[in-house]
Amino acid sequence: MSEIIWTDVGRDTARLLSRYIQIDTTNPPGNERKSADFLEGFLSSRSVQSTIYTPAPGRANLLAKLEGDGSERPIMLLHHMDVVPANTERWAEEPFSGTLAYGHVMGRGAIDDKGLGVMQLMAFGLLKDSGVTLKRDVLMLAVSDEELGGKCGAQWMVKNHWPDIQCEFVWDEGGTGTLGIMGDRPVFAVSVAEKRGMIVQLMAKGAGGHGSFSANSPLNRMVSALNRLKSSQWPVQFGEVTKSFLRNVSETQSFPSSWLVRNASMPPFRSFMVKKLASIPVINAMLRDTVTVTSVQSGAGMNVAPDSASARLDVRLLPTTEKSEFLRKLKSVLGDDSILIESAEPPPKIGSSAMDSEFYEALARVIYRRVPQSIVTPIQTPTGTDSRFFRQKGSQAYGLLPAVLAQADLDTIHGVDERISIANLELGTRIIYETLLELCA
Numbered sequence: 001m002s003e004i005i006w007t008d009v010g011r012d013t014a015r016l017l018s019r020y021i022q023i024d025t026t027n028p029p030g031n032e033r034k035s036a037d038f039l040e041g042f043l044s045s046r047s048v049q050s051t052i053y054t055p056a057p058g059r060a061n062l063l064a065k066l067e068g069d070g071s072e073r074p075i076m077l078l079h080h081m082d083v084v085p086a087n088t089e090r091w092a093e094e095p096f097s098g099t100l101a102y103g104h105v106m107g108r109g110a111i112d113d114k115g116l117g118v119m120q121l122m123a124f125g126l127l128k129d130s131g132v133t134l135k136r137d138v139l140m141l142a143v144s145d146e147e148l149g150g151k152c153g154a155q156w157m158v159k160n161h162w163p164d165i166q167c168e169f170v171w172d173e174g175g176t177g178t179l180g181i182m183g184d185r186p187v188f189a190v191s192v193a194e195k196r197g198m199i200v201q202l203m204a205k206g207a208g209g210h211g212s213f214s215a216n217s218p219l220n221r222m223v224s225a226l227n228r229l230k231s232s233q234w235p236v237q238f239g240e241v242t243k244s245f246l247r248n249v250s251e252t253q254s255f256p257s258s259w260l261v262r263n264a265s266m267p268p269f270r271s272f273m274v275k276k277l278a279s280i281p282v283i284n285a286m287l288r289d290t291v292t293v294t295s296v297q298s299g300a301g302m303n304v305a306p307d308s309a310s311a312r313l314d315v316r317l318l319p320t321t322e323k324s325e326f327l328r329k330l331k332s333v334l335g336d337d338s339i340l341i342e343s344a345e346p347p348p349k350i351g352s353s354a355m356d357s358e359f360y361e362a363l364a365r366v367i368y369r370r371v372p373q374s375i376v377t378p379i380q381t382p383t384g385t386d387s388r389f390f391r392q393k394g395s396q397a398y399g400l401l402p403a404v405l406a407q408a409d410l411d412t413i414h415g416v417d418e419r420i421s422i423a424n425l426e427l428g429t430r431i432i433y434e435t436l437l438e439l440c441a
């Protein structure tokens with residue numbers, strides 16, 4: 001195979017992303033069938049056959065495979081084809097135009113998750129063209145429905161077609177490289193675990209009455225309970241992933257800050273450091289269970305104290321928190337036995353993926369080679385991803401968009417003017433390709 005000209009690859013990846021973004025896969029409803037057909041077209045142009053699965057009308061999941069000799073277990077490149085809605089009025093460009101300008105590709109999904117998808121697709125195509133004998137199968141899976149929980153996507157595939165997709169390693173979304181957020185070195189945060197989302201409903205009922213003399217109405221009791229919830233602090237846990245993260249990012253700090261961050265879990269500085277670290281929301285989310293009130297409903301009449309009030313909580317449990325233990329604490333924090341608590345079942349407790357696996361070490365080696373001075377660290381993501389379905393089956397799943405993003409780029413994820421640079425598309429494709437060579441050749 002002729003030598004790869006990476007600047008050309010970056011440009012081709014950008015063009016592919018632009019076309020991919022133009023297929024509107026806003027979920028709901030998703031309509032990912034169109035994007036699966038598009039990906040199938042790209043793969044067949046590289047002489048790779050793919051299979052499209054149909055979980056529901058209009059929905060689709062696509063699987064392609066490069067065969068290995070079977071001496072090692074398969075690796076999977078995973079991304080989701082659906083995107084979250086875009087509020088067109090606030091965007092500088094039409095969100096589904098896929099505009100290429102100023103060295104960037106703009107549009108909904110540019111980062112989450114079509115950007116990762118095209119990097120994987122291009123690396124997959126390059127690996128096929130290389131003609132290298134592979135010691136393991138390389139699978140490429142594009143799924144629907146991640147943004148709304150994966151019922152038609154990854155969850156459906158794992159439940160109904162596990163023999164087709166079982167694998168040792170999964171490369172998914174969940175982490176990314178950043179610059180200028182933690183110190184002045186690039187930090188690549190690889191997700192090895194994630195919080196477990198759980199919706200909790202609160203309900204207060206009782207006598208309402210005239211608005212002039214109903215101080216103990218259900219709504220007032222709910223407001224008081226939510227106020228206690230808001231001012232409460234959930235216990236801190238320094239899990240293995242969090243400790244490893246702090247050790248790694250301490251290298252971005254100068255002394256004595258570096259020492260304090262590295263030893264944050266130890267007395268005598270623990271409570272001081274917890275306060276400091278918890279002021280950064282994403283680190284706070286790694287340290288404890290979090291609870292956010294996402295809805296409060298009650299009342300209709302201007303001068304009527306309503307006879308019921310409800311609230312909805314978005315709860316994110318640490319990988320090790322027991323649901324029953326959390327609900328017991330929640331009840332005591334709310335401090336009102338008349339408020340009913342109902343909760344959905346959170347995803348099961350799952351251990352984190354190994355921080356010293358062949359995959360993790362190969363990925364870190366390639367990143368250090370491509371981005372000298374960078375730091376590679378495991379993290380636990382506050383959000384849920386499709387990785388959980390694979391971890392539940394025993395696969396080691398890792399989340400990383402191999403790009404270097406600034407805070408301004410991160411703010412566009414699920415937000416306005418989502419974009420990714422062509423330089424990042426080139427870098428990401430190269431990191432994926434070289435990591436696959438390390439693991440499969």
Ligand SMILES: [Zn+2]
Binds near residue numbers: 080112113173
């Ligand atoms: Zn995503």
